[in-house]
Amino acid sequence: MISIDTLTVRFGGIRALDGLDAQLTAPICGLIGPNGAGKTTLVNVLSGFVRPYSGAVALNGVALSGLSPRRRVGLGLRRTFQQELVVDELTAVENVQAIADHVSATRQSGRREVTVALDFVGLGERRDVLGRQLNLYERRMVEIAKTLIGRPKVILMDEPGAGLNESETDRLRRLLAEIPQAFDTQLVLIDHDAELIASVCIDTLVLDFGKRLALGPTRAVLDDPAVRRAYLGRE
Numbered sequence: 001m002i003s004i005d006t007l008t009v010r011f012g013g014i015r016a017l018d019g020l021d022a023q024l025t026a027p028i029c030g031l032i033g034p035n036g037a038g039k040t041t042l043v044n045v046l047s048g049f050v051r052p053y054s055g056a057v058a059l060n061g062v063a064l065s066g067l068s069p070r071r072r073v074g075l076g077l078r079r080t081f082q083q084e085l086v087v088d089e090l091t092a093v094e095n096v097q098a099i100a101d102h103v104s105a106t107r108q109s110g111r112r113e114v115t116v117a118l119d120f121v122g123l124g125e126r127r128d129v130l131g132r133q134l135n136l137y138e139r140r141m142v143e144i145a146k147t148l149i150g151r152p153k154v155i156l157m158d159e160p161g162a163g164l165n166e167s168e169t170d171r172l173r174r175l176l177a178e179i180p181q182a183f184d185t186q187l188v189l190i191d192h193d194a195e196l197i198a199s200v201c202i203d204t205l206v207l208d209f210g211k212r213l214a215l216g217p218t219r220a221v222l223d224d225p226a227v228r229r230a231y232l233g234r235e
């Protein structure tokens with residue numbers, strides 16, 4: 001569970017987040033809002049890359065404020081980035097193993113986790129292919145596999161569906177839906193694809209200008225007139 005308590009983030013004169021309160025409890029939560037609404041900023045605050053101006057965040061009741069990104073990884077927080085970070089000169093398995101070297105309990109359990117994660121995302125047979133020879137979808141799968149290592153408690157994914165075609169989005173959707181049960185973790189999903197959000201997210205938080213516009217069961221949130229107005233004219 002993620003708790004967000006009157007969180008404000010300022011960049012100069014801009015309030016990227018503005019007194020945000022929210023509790024994310026569902027196994028899969030959507031995080032949506034127009035461009036610039038503050039979604040990535042929230043992920044950056046949770047993962048420790050941006051320091052808030054005021055307010056606090058917690059993971060399963062443990063206060064995160066002031067902890068380094070590395071400590072937060074130790075507490076079970078994982079994230080993907082809007083720009084992916086697959087290393088071209090390493091194979092798929094080496095990219096994922098590099099994470100296991102830091103977060104898995106032992107070398108042996110690390111190797112096992114890497115195999116489980118690669119099989120889970122469908123890259124079992126592509127494990128020895130170099131990063132630069134993987135296509136966009138496969139690279140995205142490497143990024144997701146990295147988040148599954150080391151018993152994650154919460155995984156934050158920043159637009160994992162961006163740039164994927166319809167059949168790839170479909171495969172992604174089925175994969176994401178299975179993650180909470182398969183890895184005993186919570187998933188927070190940012191995406192601009194309302195269909196993807198509607199089909200996998202139980203609850204959804206909508207941000208607009210750094211404020212909470214809506215939070216609740218995804219279908220009800222997407223049908224909320226205030227949410228529809230926020231998207232009209234700006235997308």
Ligand SMILES: Nc1ncnc2c1ncn2[C@@H]1O[C@H](COP(=O)(O)OP(=O)(O)OP(=O)(O)O)[C@@H](O)[C@H]1O
Pocket residue numbers: 011014015016033034035036037038039040041042
């Ligand atoms: N490092 C930064 N310095 C200055 N302003 C920033 C910085 N990061 C974000 N912002 C501003 O904060 C606001 C929120 O940005 P953020 O990237 O969190 O939005 P977002 O909801 O992720 O948008 P998108 O859907 O385009 O990814 C925007 O006005 C953005 O320009």
Ligand SMILES: [Mg+2]
Pocket residue numbers: 039040041082
């Ligand atoms: Mg963003």
